[in-house]
Amino acid sequence: MARPPLPLGTWGEIKTKTIDGKPAAVAYYRDFDGVTRRAQKFGRTKGAAANLLRESLRDRLTPTNEYLTRESTLTALAEQWVIEIRKSKRADATKERYEGTIRAHVNKAVGSVRIREATVPVMQRLVDRVAEGSGEGQARMLGVVLKGMFGLAVRHNAADSNVARDLLLPPVERKAVRAPSIEDVHELRTVMRAYDAKPPARGNSIRDLADIADLLVGTGWRIGELLALRWSDVDLEHGKVTVSGTVTRTRGKGIHRQAFPKSEESNRTLFLPQFAIDVLVSRRVNSYCEWVFPSANGKLRWPENVRAQWAVAVKGTPVEWMTTKACRKAVATILGPEAAKEQLGHADEGVTRKHYIEQQMQRTDRSAQLDVFGQYRE
Numbered sequence: 001m002a003r004p005p006l007p008l009g010t011w012g013e014i015k016t017k018t019i020d021g022k023p024a025a026v027a028y029y030r031d032f033d034g035v036t037r038r039a040q041k042f043g044r045t046k047g048a049a050a051n052l053l054r055e056s057l058r059d060r061l062t063p064t065n066e067y068l069t070r071e072s073t074l075t076a077l078a079e080q081w082v083i084e085i086r087k088s089k090r091a092d093a094t095k096e097r098y099e100g101t102i103r104a105h106v107n108k109a110v111g112s113v114r115i116r117e118a119t120v121p122v123m124q125r126l127v128d129r130v131a132e133g134s135g136e137g138q139a140r141m142l143g144v145v146l147k148g149m150f151g152l153a154v155r156h157n158a159a160d161s162n163v164a165r166d167l168l169l170p171p172v173e174r175k176a177v178r179a180p181s182i183e184d185v186h187e188l189r190t191v192m193r194a195y196d197a198k199p200p201a202r203g204n205s206i207r208d209l210a211d212i213a214d215l216l217v218g219t220g221w222r223i224g225e226l227l228a229l230r231w232s233d234v235d236l237e238h239g240k241v242t243v244s245g246t247v248t249r250t251r252g253k254g255i256h257r258q259a260f261p262k263s264e265e266s267n268r269t270l271f272l273p274q275f276a277i278d279v280l281v282s283r284r285v286n287s288y289c290e291w292v293f294p295s296a297n298g299k300l301r302w303p304e305n306v307r308a309q310w311a312v313a314v315k316g317t318p319v320e321w322m323t324t325k326a327c328r329k330a331v332a333t334i335l336g337p338e339a340a341k342e343q344l345g346h347a348d349e350g351v352t353r354k355h356y357i358e359q360q361m362q363r364t365d366r367s368a369q370l371d372v373f374g375q376y377r378e
Contacts, residue, residue: 004269004375005030005036005310006028006029006030006036006124007030008030008031008032008033008034009030009031009061009069009071010030010059010061011027011028011029011030011057011066012027012028012029012040013027014026014027014050014053014054015027015352016046016049016050017046017328018046019040019042019193022042023042023043023044023045023046023048023049023116024040024041024042024043024046024049025040025041025043025046025050025052025053025054025055026038026039026053027039027040027053028038029057029060029061031061032061032067036039039053039056039057039060040053041053041056041344042231049061052129058071062198064284067156068080068115068152068156068158069115069117069156070114070115070158070282071114072114072115072117072153072158073111073112073113073114073115074106074107074110074111074113074114074115074118074146074149075106075107075111076114077115077149077150077152077153077158078102078106078107078149079112080156081145081148081149081152081318082098082099082102084152085099085125085148085219091246091248091256091258091260092248092250092253092258093249093250095249095250096250096251097141097147098144098148099136101141101142101145102145103143104134104138104220104330105126105130105134105138106142106145106146109126110122110123110126111165115153115158115159116159118150118159118163119163119200120163120166120167123146123163123164123167124168125141125180127139127142127143127146127167127168127169130142131170135201136170137182139169139170139215140169140170140172143167145170146163146164146166146167147162147165149164149221150162150163151164154332158280159299166320166365167321176358177329177333177355177356177358177359178321178326178329178358179326179329179330179332179333179356179357179358180319180322180326180329181250181330181338182334184319184322184330185217185327185330187317187319188213188217188272188314188319188322189210189213189217191313191314191317192209192210192212192213192237192313193302194301195207195209195312195313196208196209196210203296205296206295206296206301208293209306209309209310209313211279211282211293212226212293212306213285213327214279214325215276215279215280216324216327216328217327217330218272218273218275218279218332219241219270219272219276219331219343220260220327220328220331220332220335220340220343220344221243221328222246222262222266222328223303223306223307223324223325224248224261224262224303225243225245225246225261225262225266226292226293227247227291227293227300227301227302227303227306228245228246228247228257228258228300229241229243229259229291229292229293230257230290230291230292231242231284231290231291231292233281233292234284234292236277236280236281236284239271239272239277240269240270240271240272241269241270241272241273241280242261242268242269243261243266243267243268243269243270243345244260244261244267245257245258245259245260245261245302246258246261246262247262247300247302247303249302255299255300255302257300262345262346263345263346263347265345265346265347265348266345267345270343272374280292303324306324307323307324307332310323310324313324328344329356329358331343331344332344332352332356332357333356333357333358336350336357337349337353337357340352340356340357344356
């Protein structure tokens with residue numbers, strides 16, 4: 001009966017012998033092309049020859065760009081996963097966050113650990129250390145990265161299961177959604193106009209937060225989507241605008257317009273309320289570049305800079321708690337879940353309900369309908 005073949009990337013028993021008067025070690029291994037080959041090494045002693053052969057086989061069968069095995073290190077696994085991620089359609093900023101997490105928390109801490117050694121307890125200790133030292137948000141991001149990495153290991157048959165699925169990650173603290181009321185939005189618009197009327201501070205020559213606020217509450221856009229808006233995206237004749245990108249910043253590129261927004265569902269064309277149209281008409285008259293909301297030198301503006309200026313503008317006012325994101329919540333709450341999902345560019349209505357719509361304690365009065373249960377004869 002024929003002997004069953006060795007598994008791919010493994011070797012059989014290492015035998016020692018004397019060849020031409022020299023101590024040697026011999027073994028057969030099955031390469032990744034399926035062919036079983038003979039390997040041998042000489043040494044000063046038979047034991048030394050066996051060690052040299054074992055090391056040689058391990059090096060030969062270490063994963064390349066094409067293969068991963070149970071002997072692969074987590075650094076090698078991470079490298080292969082990054083190659084896969086870079087080819088994906090994920091946002092550049094997301095790819096960069098993943099790679100940063102790998103550099104900071106995988107390669108330095110467990111990079112030399114082999115896939116077969118990466119058990120749930122080993123990886124849980126890593127997650128716990130990151131949560132304690134770098135924060136719960138970093139630990140949750142690490143969990144996302146590890147899940148992707150070990151998913152790749154499973155696809156390469158280098159792991160039996162995805163150990164990251166069994167990790168206990170820090171829970172996300174859910175806070176009740178607070179959406180601005182109509183009165184809050186009116187107050188915000190007043191505050192922003194008052195701020196814009198003041199002489200600009202040093203290093204902050206642009207004062208157009210009132211226009212930005214009007215567009216945000218008139219559309220429900222993300223701030224990155226607004227700042228990526230080009231005049232070619234605007235149809236003033238029909239009062240509508242197409243969202244097809246966002247502002248991001250990555251290594252090597254700096255600040256740039258990403259040619260797609262946060263998700264596929266975020267690609268959308270929206271009709272504008274009249275006050276938002278009026279803002280765009282006014283800005284169009286004085287426009288001098290392709291961007292609707294450019295920086296002082298006609299380039300893209302970085303969302304964090306706008307958020308910082310926004311925080312200064314609302315400080316000490318009744319709407320100090322309102323951020324650019326709060327404007328999305330105002331839009332979502334006034335439109336309702338179904339319409340808000342489309343307006344905000346969400347894939348799932350559940351996301352809209354959970355994160356953007358303020359829940360009202362008092363519900364619609366349906367007591368008359370329920371009263372029928374009390375109408376019976378004894």
